[in-house]
Amino acid sequence: MKTLVRLNVALRSHWAKIQANAAEDRGDISITTVIIWVAAVAGALAIAGTIGIVVTKYNAKLSGI
DSSP, X not given: OHHHHHHHHHHHHHHHXXXXXXXXXXXXXXXXXXXXXXXXXXXXXXXXXXHHHHHHHTHHHHHTO
């Protein structure tokens, strides 16, 4: 029974520390996350643009399929 009480106290203490630190960390966006998002959006736009150019260029040939 003593072990369970000690475990309970330790878990509650640890949970309180986690909650205190979590309040400080919320809302922060790291520069790495921003770089990844910018790269992903730029890559998606490049792929979409390339597909659009290819479809426009070969539109006459593709209409016969």
